[in-house]
Amino acid sequence: METTRTSLAGIAQLDAAVQRLLTLRTDYRQAPQDPLVKQTLVEIDQAIEELQVTFEELSQGRDDLERLAGAVVQERRRRIELMESLTVACVFTDGRGTIQEANTSALLLLGGTVAGVGYDSLCDYAADREGCEALLARVASEPSVGAPFFLRARTGPPIVLNASVARVHNVHPPLWRWFLHRA
Secondary structure, eight states: OHHHHHHHHHHHHHHHHHHHHHHHHHHHHHSOOOHHHHHHHHHHHHHHHHHHHHHHHHHHHHHHHHHHHHHHHHHHHHHHHHHHHOSSEEEEEOTTOBEEEEOHHHHHHHTOOGGGTTTOBGGGGBSOHHHHHHHHHHHHHSSEEEEEEEEOOSSSSOEEEEEEEEEOTTOSSOOEEEEEEEO
């Protein structure tokens, strides 16, 4: 929420500037009235009005940002709850295959850890890294893909999984949702 702190500081600075201008205006109004002072007072009044409009716009923008941030947090919580309720392994990756989110079923299947989310690539768990990278290239060019995924086993031959992959709509940067289950 660094943006919120920055916007609060900007709003506080703007408010302080308005208060200084109000003080100046009061001081000048008590001074003898000559044409230069009258013109200065008019300009101060215009500046105060512009600053107050800007203050209101910034305040409204801050409020909108706080509401949006709350909605994002709530939506993320719902998505995590949904992912955890799935019995199938569900993984979200970026275009390079880096795991951005994974449910418990996926971490258990892959042998991954929560600490690896955001760092590990799905290809780190593949028995055939080049095959995984080729699958990532295919996924990037097609809206949805169904293909085998060969998982590196702790011992023995690779485990064959069915991967159903689709690009997630309306997110930036792009994400891909992977459903993985044993073939």
